[in-house]
Every structure is written in C-alpha cells, then in structure tokens.
Amino acid sequence: MFILLLQTIWLFISELAGKDLDLSVILKFLMLASPRLIPMVLPLTILLSSIMIFGNFAENYEFAAMKSSGISLKRAMRTLSVFIVLVGIGAFFFSNTVIPASERKFINLRKNIVQVKPAMVITANQFNDLGDFNIKVAEKYGDNDQYLRDVIIHLKDDKPGNFVVIKANDGELKGSTESDLVTLVLKDGNYYNEVQPTSRENKRKLPFAKVQFEEYVLNIDLSELGTVDMNAQNYRKGHNMLNVGDLRAEIDTLSTKVDNEMISARSEVSRRNGVDDLSKNLEKDSIKKFTPDRLNLLSLFNTREKMQIASLAHSNVDGVLRRLNSVENSLKVKRKYLNKYEMSLHDKYALGIACVLLFFVGAPLGAIIRKGGLGLPIVIGVTLFLTYHFIGVFAKNSAEEGGIPPFVGSWLSTFIIFPLSIFLTYKATTDQQIFNMDIFIQPIKKIFTKRSTKFK
Structure with a gap:
C-alpha cells in the first residue's frame, strides 16, 4: 500500500x-x-x-x-x-x-x-480556463515567461458557444504576485465577433464583425481561483x-x-x-419481368x-x-x-x-x-x-x-x-x-x- x-x-x-x-x-x-x-x-x-x-x-x-x-x-x-x-x-x-x-x-x-493558486497563470499548448476567458498560447518565453506567442482567446458568454474569438501574434503578461489582477497586452491581432441576430432571415446571412488591432489590453481577474471550496461535489x-x-x-x-x-x-x-417507398403501392404480380438488356x-x-x-x-x-x-x-x-x-x-x-x-x-x-x-x-x-x-x-x-x-x-x-x-x-x-x-x-x-x- x-x-x-x-x-x-x-x-x-x-x-x-x-x-x-x-x-x-x-x-x-x-x-x-x-x-x-x-x-x-x-x-x-x-x-x-x-x-x-x-x-x-x-x-x-x-x-x-x-x-x-x-x-x-x-x-x-x-x-x-x-x-x-x-x-x-x-x-x-x-x-x-x-x-x-x-x-x-x-x-x-x-x-x-x-x-x-496555479503555479503558472497560463500553460502553453492547452486551453486554460481563467474567469471569463479560455486562453491558449503556443509558446512562453522571457525571464519570467511573461511573453507569449500565437495567442487564442475565447470569451465566455451566457449562451453556449464561442461567439467572440481574439487571435494575436504576440502577447505580454503584466501584474504583481500581490494582486489578483493580471494584465494581458496583445499585439498584432484580430477580434472576431459572431453576431447573433434575432430574425431568421438575418441568421441565414451569418453576420459577423471583425476588428484588426495593433494593441489590445485585457484584465483577467484571478480572485475566484483562490477561494475554491475543496468539499464541492460537482462530478457524480x-x-x-x-x-x-x-x-x-x-x-x-x-x-x-x-x-x-x-x-x-x-x-x-x-x-x-x-x-421503403419502392413497394408501397405495388403488387408483386403487377411488376413485369425485365432482362438486364431491356431494363435501361x-x-x-x-x-x-x-x-x-x-x-x-x-x-x-x-x-x-x-x-x-x-x-x-x-x-x-x-x-x-x-x-x-x-x-x-x-x-x-x-x-x-x-x-x-x-x-x-x-x-x-x-x-x-x-x-x-x-x-x-x-x-x-x-x-x-x-x-x-x-x-x-x-x-x-x-x-x-x-x-x-x-x-x-x-x-x-x-x-x-x-x-x-x-x-x-x-x-x-x-x-x-x-x-x-x-x-x-x-x-x-x-x-x-x-x-x-x-x-x-
């Protein structure tokens, strides 16, 4: 044992x-x-x-x-x-x-x-569930791993699905160990928003909004990560x-x-x-016999x-x-x-x-x-x-x-x-x-x- x-x-x-x-x-x-x-x-x-x-x-x-x-x-x-x-x-x-x-x-x-209290706020090559964001980065580098490369972010919403996606070539993490806020600065990227119209005709058009940016700043609140109930039973x-x-x-x-x-x-x-519809209204004796040569x-x-x-x-x-x-x-x-x-x-x-x-x-x-x-x-x-x-x-x-x-x-x-x-x-x-x-x-x-x- x-x-x-x-x-x-x-x-x-x-x-x-x-x-x-x-x-x-x-x-x-x-x-x-x-x-x-x-x-x-x-x-x-x-x-x-x-x-x-x-x-x-x-x-x-x-x-x-x-x-x-x-x-x-x-x-x-x-x-x-x-x-x-x-x-x-x-x-x-x-x-x-x-x-x-x-x-x-x-x-x-x-x-x-x-x-x-995750040892690293963001882990490379996997989606990280942090507050209202799902973040994935291809690589972390720098003295304190503060620089990111190929960042993909999905913003959560009340409705199921990923309607807002942010992609950036580079990013940088800024913050203090004494604070529950982490600032993520994204550079050279795009902001995609899949618009959800109410009418059926507009839904068929699949409308979306796209914004290109040179710099975009996100504040991630990590205060909830330190107040986890160890006795919570959510999986049964x-x-x-x-x-x-x-x-x-x-x-x-x-x-x-x-x-x-x-x-x-x-x-x-x-x-x-x-x-199932081939023999619905047909009787077996009413079908004529055809040879393969005649049935063309x-x-x-x-x-x-x-x-x-x-x-x-x-x-x-x-x-x-x-x-x-x-x-x-x-x-x-x-x-x-x-x-x-x-x-x-x-x-x-x-x-x-x-x-x-x-x-x-x-x-x-x-x-x-x-x-x-x-x-x-x-x-x-x-x-x-x-x-x-x-x-x-x-x-x-x-x-x-x-x-x-x-x-x-x-x-x-x-x-x-x-x-x-x-x-x-x-x-x-x-x-x-x-x-x-x-x-x-x-x-x-x-x-x-x-x-x-x-x-x-």
Whole structure:
C-alpha cells in the first residue's frame, strides 16, 4: 500500500506541486486515493501472505507434525478458507460502497485543486480556463515567461458557444504576485465577433464583425481561483463513482440510447434512399419481368436530365455516407462508455472471487515449495500476480475498444487462475510435486554414470 501510494503521488505530482496546499488537503488527497488501490493491493496481499505463511509452515515441518497428529492439509486450511471467503464478500461490499464514494470525492478534490493558486497563470499548448476567458498560447518565453506567442482567446458568454474569438501574434503578461489582477497586452491581432441576430432571415446571412488591432489590453481577474471550496461535489457520473444499482441503471440508459440512435439512423437512411417507398403501392404480380438488356432506364432521358439524375444520386449517396460516418463515430464513443460501465459492474464481483482463488493458489504453492519468509515466496508471488494483473489490463483494454465482450474483459484473468488454483490445491493435498523432476534428471544421471564408469 505504501509503495502504491508513493506511485500515486508521483502520478499526480503536477496537480499538487506549486499549489501552496495545506497539509490537511494533502492528507485528504492521500486518504481518498487509498481505497482506489484496494483492488490491486488486496489480491496481491492475500497471495503473498498465503505463500509466505504456508511456506514457513512447510519449511519448519509444521505440516509434518500436523499430519502425524492426523490433521490433513485440507483440515488445516479449513478455517482460513472460511476467513478468506468472508474477506471476498467484504471486498465486494467495500468495492460497492466505499470505493465509489471515495472515488467521487477524489475526482472532485482533484478538480478543485487544479483551480487553486496555479503555479503558472497560463500553460502553453492547452486551453486554460481563467474567469471569463479560455486562453491558449503556443509558446512562453522571457525571464519570467511573461511573453507569449500565437495567442487564442475565447470569451465566455451566457449562451453556449464561442461567439467572440481574439487571435494575436504576440502577447505580454503584466501584474504583481500581490494582486489578483493580471494584465494581458496583445499585439498584432484580430477580434472576431459572431453576431447573433434575432430574425431568421438575418441568421441565414451569418453576420459577423471583425476588428484588426495593433494593441489590445485585457484584465483577467484571478480572485475566484483562490477561494475554491475543496468539499464541492460537482462530478457524480463517472463509471467508478457508482454502486451496483446505479451502474445497472446507467447501463440500461446507455443501451437504450445506443439502440435508439441505431434505429433513428436506419430509418433516416431508408428515408433518404427511398427503399421503403419502392413497394408501397405495388403488387408483386403487377411488376413485369425485365432482362438486364431491356431494363435501361437512363435511355428514356436526354443528356441534361441524365446529368441531373447523376448529380442527385451522388448528392444522396454522399449524404447517406456522411450520416453513416457520423453515426459510426457517435456509436463508437457511446459503446466505449457503455463498455466501461459494464466492466466496472463486473469488477465489483470479480474482486471478491479473485481474493478467494488467489488464496487457493498461494497456500498450496507455499506448502509445495516449502520456503517461507521474504525470499523465494516474494519472487514467485509477484511473478504470478504480475501475470494475473497484466492479463486483466490487456483484456480490459481490448474490451473497452469493443474487441471482446466487457464480461470477458473483467473475468478473463480470474478464469485463468481458477484451473490453476484447483491444480495446485490438488497437488498439495495429495502430497505431490508440481512437476516430477526425476523424469528429466534420471536420464541425465544415467548418461553421466555410464561415461564415468567407462572412463574408469
């Protein structure tokens, strides 16, 4: 847990550094980041601890003493097995209640921290949301990064959309660290204003205003950035922020949206190409049979009419293709979100099952290798867990893109360790080795024995 918390700090160091945050905010950040690490920490902990404890028992001949007293390995594992099942059930309830609540608070805390006392008022090559402005610059230079190059500014309005855009070749930031106002001086640029008329006729003309300037001064008020409520909860819809009931409802909603969009697109395409209207008022027996040679409809029209028909057909086909491409891109995004929600639902169940199965992998393996402590068990345990973890990562990435079903993406690594747990438990309870090395070692020994005898 400590190692993964350090990794979390390095992962989000850009959001924490230079913000002049209180210690309580940093501790809260780490506390809210801890539950999201449990799905990785808990299975690894169970695997390593079971290998180390049972390996230590076998190394110190504790199992031999148990067997001499009539206690089999099954009986020795019975109490721990019940305990691990309870841990698996607890892991499900933890992932269904604590993790969504902490994830929601963690995401909102990160969003709030981003707005607190930014180390740099404007960051290059990205849009910066500052008060009533969205600002993007291509480059910052100078001793204090006060000079800007290729500035683009969108002014916010009550209406949705970017109607006012300011573009300038150069700019300069002026201000004091003790003031909440930053002055931005723009040079050699243009001011674009897309006018919003009230009448429909004027809207068709798409009126706009354009002003060219040599110097333009903007005052940016940053006073609101320092008064951010760290407890504000504005984001509540992420796939990791919902419990099982909310996930099922969201999955149903997204599935309905996907189905409705497909039905709407199908009906629109059919209406455009006229397929549904071909057989409206026709009876099957009333249509005459034509051979391909006789059915030449274009011969009924002159050259000009043929050009009009071809142009209309091309326009219709182009419109249909554009609509299909638009629907395909929209459905791709929505299905990706839907896959994430479905995997998040299955992950809550898979966590508890994985904890139980990894115990039945680690405990028999420790009894077989007969090594405890922090040496060989750590190597074997980490190797097994990394294999399990990376299989899960690759499966989820493929499921997110639609390569495999979301159910398979969440359960694939668990399905793989299930037969391994049965195999190792069987080998350990029947006092068998995993592999009989004598099959490979005996022929080699015979060869060296024959050569040694011959040499003597």
